[in-house]
Amino acid sequence: MSQDRFYVTTPIYYVNDRPHVGHAYTSVLADVLAGYHRMLGIDTWFLTGTDEHGQKVQDSAAARGVAPQALCDEMAQQFRELLARLAVRSDDFIRTTEARHTSIVAKVLTRLHEQGDIYRGTYEGWYCSRCERYWTDKDVADHGGGRCPDQPELHSVERLAEENYYFRMSAYAARLREAIASDELQIVPVKRKNEVLGFLATGLSDLCISRNRERLSWGVPLPFDDQFVCYVWVDALLNYKSAIGYLADDDAQRERHAKWWPADVHLVGKDILTTHSVYWPTMLLAMGEPLPRRILAHGWLLDRHGGKLSKTKREGADQAPTRPLPTIDGLLDVFGTAGTRWFLATAMKPGDDTPFDLEIVRERVNTDLANGIGNTANRLLKLAGGACDGCFPQLGAGGEREHGVRDAALAAMDAARSLPDTLDVTAVVTAVRAGVDAISLYLSDTAPWKLVKMDDGRPRAREVIGWSLEALRLLALAVHPILPEKMSLLRGSLGMTGDLDFVSESEFGAVPVGARLGTPPNLFPRVAPDALPTA
RNA sequence: GGGCCCGUAGCUCAGUCGGUCAGAGCAGGGGACUCAUAAUCCCUUGGUCCCAGGUUCGAGUCCUGGCGGGCCUACCA
Numbered sequence: 107m108s109q110d111r112f113y114v115t116t117p118i119y120y121v122n123d124r125p126h127v128g129h130a131y132t133s134v135l136a137d138v139l140a141g142y143h144r145m146l147g148i149d150t151w152f153l154t155g156t157d158e159h160g161q162k163v164q165d166s167a168a169a170r171g172v173a174p175q176a177l178c179d180e181m182a183q184q185f186r187e188l189l190a191r192l193a194v195r196s197d198d199f200i201r202t203t204e205a206r207h208t209s210i211v212a213k214v215l216t217r218l219h220e221q222g223d224i225y226r227g228t229y230e231g232w233y234c235s236r237c238e239r240y241w242t243d244k245d246v247a248d249h250g251g252g253r254c255p256d257q258p259e260l261h262s263v264e265r266l267a268e269e270n271y272y273f274r275m276s277a278y279a280a281r282l283r284e285a286i287a288s289d290e291l292q293i294v295p296v297k298r299k300n301e302v303l304g305f306l307a308t309g310l311s312d313l314c315i316s317r318n319r320e321r322l323s324w325g326v327p328l329p330f331d332d333q334f335v336c337y338v339w340v341d342a343l344l345n346y347k348s349a350i351g352y353l354a355d356d357d358a359q360r361e362r363h364a365k366w367w368p369a370d371v372h373l374v375g376k377d378i379l380t381t382h383s384v385y386w387p388t389m390l391l392a393m394g395e396p397l398p399r400r401i402l403a404h405g406w407l408l409d410r411h412g413g414k415l416s417k418t419k420r421e422g423a424d425q426a427p428t429r430p431l432p433t434i435d436g437l438l439d440v441f442g443t444a445g446t447r448w449f450l451a452t453a454m455k456p457g458d459d460t461p462f463d464l465e466i467v468r469e470r471v472n473t474d475l476a477n478g479i480g481n482t483a484n485r486l487l488k489l490a491g492g493a494c495d496g497c498f499p500q501l502g503a504g505g506e507r508e509h510g511v512r513d514a515a516l517a518a519m520d521a522a523r524s525l526p527d528t529l530d531v532t533a534v535v536t537a538v539r540a541g542v543d544a545i546s547l548y549l550s551d552t553a554p555w556k557l558v559k560m561d562d563g564r565p566r567a568r569e570v571i572g573w574s575l576e577a578l579r580l581l582a583l584a585v586h587p588i589l590p591e592k593m594s595l596l597r598g599s600l601g602m603t604g605d606l607d608f609v610s611e612s613e614f615g616a617v618p619v620g621a622r623l624g625t626p627p628n629l630f631p632r633v634a635p636d637a638l639p640t641a
Numbered sequence: 642g643g644g645c646c647c648g649u650a651g652c653u654c655a656g657u658c659g660g661u662c663a664g665a666g667c668a669g670g671g672g673a674c675u676c677a678u679a680a681u682c683c684c685u686u687g688g689u690c691c692c693a694g695g696u697u698c699g700a701g702u703c704c705u706g707g708c709g710g711g712c713c714u715a716c717c718a
Contacts, residue, residue: 632679
């Protein structure tokens with residue numbers, strides 16, 4: 107699946123929640139995917155932003171006695187700051203309260219209404235006035251009937267009917283099913299695809315897309331009936347197109363949209379798989395727009411007990427954690443931007459959940475970065491300083507061992523090159539670990555530090571150091587998008603100058619003989635156990 | 642309730658079509674080396690593969706039933 111452009115999105119983050127590790131995970135993953143594509147010369151657009159409408163925002167703002175917009179401004183800023191600390195550089199950051207977005211939502215709603223895909227209907231159900239929400243018959247029945255499932259002791263529910271607007275989602279179910287089954291819209295990992303197909307098999311009904319303003323005012327008004335605002339998800343999902351100029355008045359904006367749509371990857375958490383793989387695509391089908399190519403549903407980072415890290419509604423917690431739950435600020439304080447990015451990027455294979463705590467992060471950062479890449483860089487440059495006068499030596503033809511080290515490094519290059527197809531960052535990391543191990547082993551076997559002390563050993567020592575340096579340089583290139591700052595430094599120390607050019611630099615032996623090598627850097631200081639905050 | 646997913650060494654995880662699959666990394670133990678960030682290299686201790694049945698010559702690997710956990714199940718996102 108070679109491609110000349112790449113459009114990747116994160117979900118837009120809901121401003122009711124403070125930024126947490128989960129947001130950081132998705133953001134770093136998106137940034138890393140975008141980085142690999144850019145490095146490989148693929149024109150890339152990376153979109154993120156905030157989702158700012160809806161019940162919870164309205165409620166939170168009310169609870170704090172501030173205007174919803176003020177709350178959104180404050181929270182959006184917090185998300186921007188998080189991204190900055192993580193060195194995540196998106197090409198755009200959209201907020202759903204921006205006019206460039208709300209105006210497009212209105213246009214889409216108008217069109218769908220005019221073409222008959224939005225109709226007025228009646229919703230009847232059990233309403234809890236205290237929670238200000240409807241519950242399904244089943245939910246209410248499961249809790250004995252007549253009581254609110256959320257607060258059975260305190261709240262009662264009443265039967266209520268209300269006029270609402272519906273999106274004719276059911277009309278597009280068959281086409282969606284076909285698109286997903288055939289991978290026209292690819293959902294990965296496959297188990298998530300199966301989940302969606304299973305959901306579709308139970309039958310799709312139409313989607314209620316309006317909220318009465320009496321209950322919820324913080325939303326985009328329906329252009330054809332201002333008694334209602336638009337259901338938040340319908341509003342939110344459209345950001346993926348509004349941000350790149352869909353239906354914009356300006357020609358240049360619309361050209362941008364034509365360039366970037368359809369999205370290559372929507373990154374989503376497994377909890378919002380349905381909205382992205384059912385609501386969104388059916389909306390697109392109704393709009394007559396191409397479907398996104400891929401939806402990647404990732405898992406969650408869990409606490410040491412396997413429980414959720416953060417979820418607004420979650421009581422529980424009779425367990426006493428032995429360590430503080432990792433917060434994103436805590437991770438950044440202890441491990442810095444590079445360590446945090448490394449952990450997040452390598453935390454899990456896309457799709458699975460994984461438990462973690464600070465000790466696990468410490469082990470991974472120390473093993474891979476301090477003991478691995480960092481120490482290897484340090485020892486090689488020190489050796490080169492002594493044996494090669496700080497200049498990149500002549501490689502020569504090399505023998506079996508040399509070729510083995512080279513091939514290990516080239517394998518990492520291959521993994522990086524195939525990332526646009528696999529989206530598998532962990533595959534690259536695995537190859538890089540193997541490459542670092544190969545260099546260590548090679549050095550142990552050849553012992554250049556002994557060779558330099560022998561009368562005729564110096565040329566061989568230089569050769570060994572040269573092959574090792576080259577292998578390390580390629581490994582550094584392979585993880586460059588994960589650790590851009592550190593790997594830029596290392597790249598310079600290993601003799602490369604000027605702007606990074608992947609095509610030429612991914613060749614083994616790209617460093618000119620005699621290139622000036624840097625002094626041994628301390629790229630990744632190891633993190634001592636007592637550096638972790640105690641409970 | 643229904644759909645889907647997960648449960649393999651202390652920890653994080655691999656195990657493709659049932660037949661050396663009982664593995665890797667980290668942690669632990671022993672040794673080596675000393676160029677390097679108490680690093681690196683070699684060797685090594687750990688497992689009723691959640692439980693119970695079943696199919697099979699043979700099952701982490703398939704079937705059934707449990708137990709434990711997760712996500713979704715249209716108005717919280």
